[in-house]
Amino acid sequence: MKVTIASRQKSSKFPVTLEVPGTASTIKVADIATALAKKYPKYYPDRQRLTTEDKKVLTEQSLSEQGIDESTPIYFKDLGPQIGWRTVFLIEYGGPLLIHPLFYYATKLIYGSSIEHSPMQVATYYMVMLHFLKRELETLFVHRFSHGTMPFTNVFKNSAHYWFLSGFNLAYWVYGPWFAQGTVAGARNDVWVYGSVAVWAWAELSNLMTHITLRNLRPPGTRVRAIPYGYGFDLVSCPNYFFEFVAWTAVCFLTTSWSAFLFNIVATGQMYVWAVKKHKNYKKEFKDYPRNRTSMVPFIA
Template sequence: MGDFLNSLLGPEAEELRLLARMSYLMIFMAVVTFFTLLFENVPYGRYSTTKFGFPVNVKLAWFVQELPAFVVPLFVVFWTSGAKLSQLPNQLLLLMYFCHYFQRSLIYPFLIRGGKSTPFASFAIAFVFCVYNGYLQGRYLSRYAEYPADWVTRPMFISGSVLWLVGFLINVHSDHILRNLRKPGETGYKIPFGGLFEYVSGANFLGEIIEWAGFALASQSVHSAAFAFFTLVVLSSRAVAHHRWYLEKFEDYPKSRKALIPFLF
């Protein structure tokens, strides 16, 4: 099966060029998305609307749309020739990636309490992105990424790995705070407090942005940089939209809080 898939994917040089083009396309799409989101919020959760398609149950949507980001690279790693899988830097970078999406696809969806349905268009776009990015990151790191033997001891890798871990913990902790805002039986929105929510409205978004920025710093590739840039564009837009929404909805919302970056923005 692995040999068949490798032959299907074509010569190494050709596939490596394809992966680079996919990365540049992701950067281009991030720029397009940036300008689009200046005029339209991402249609999910509190911004859901039927003009973007029929509603999909929020737990089902999160599980199905995020699952390819975990399954596709897992398939790539175990069913194709992973020439670089024996290298420690590649193993650690793949571990970072898989840790995030294991939590995001197999744990997070089943912890959601309530939540509005997701419009089909948002669900479909997220699903396609996870397939696309899952293949891009998994294939590059398992077959093509080449690092020196001492890469894991270099400052860029160490600082990037620490950033990834800090971002991951912020993201998980912030999701925990949001999940426990309402007591059983309560409905409606509440102001989040605790953790980085004391300083920013988008603490969960900030955590994920830090995560993938650290991943890109540790990886030092255009493939990871494209992913980090796309994440920054989409999640910073969500943070700004949430911040604006909180200020409009709650008169007592802390005026000292920023949208995404403590004390600055």
């Protein structure tokens, strides 16, 4: 079958006609992407966005199921150099894992004097380290991504959030001498410390359970989407975000540091935006999607 690839961007390479084995009823978007990459190796499949004339992104259905035949042009957009989502996540979460030990152990170098850490500082350090170690392990062994890559330049923007807000910002202010052992600001009773750790641990385990539920919805090597059910999903579409918010709120309550609140506010705001978008997509894609669910916060939003 002959397929015409046009471009909305100015390019001397387009339009181009490709010979793709098969018919409109058997050819899928992956076949088109492979054929285009074979002709122009620079445009490997993850770098391509293929759409119809009315800008609808082509799905995994056959061309005929999407109303495309030999007379219908397919529009191409170059997404630019790409990087794998798994790699991006490893870089993002790796920042705090490097930064927090530096501020925690090199207090004399950073603050000018050795510090005996208060129980609050010790608990916060291990909570933060375990949180991001969990995220790294989930990236390697749990997550299955619906999109394999993202634009390379985005890795700097995404990493800045974790490296600066939950890295340098949180570490510098929480492990400083003003919260050290023997200070009024660093004093916490046992109920305060252990209560915060208990809530944090529950939220982290709950977050992990929701990630496992989402993983089990998608067979390996596919982009299949389905309605999630089970723990957390009875009330909200994105309980993983809600439990993450609870975990960081426990850190805020334990530290009482403005730096923790700043990170939590920014992170929660971003997660809420993502949750609303995913909630709308669920309702649009699945006609039988449960109506009682909210986006992220049970019964509220």
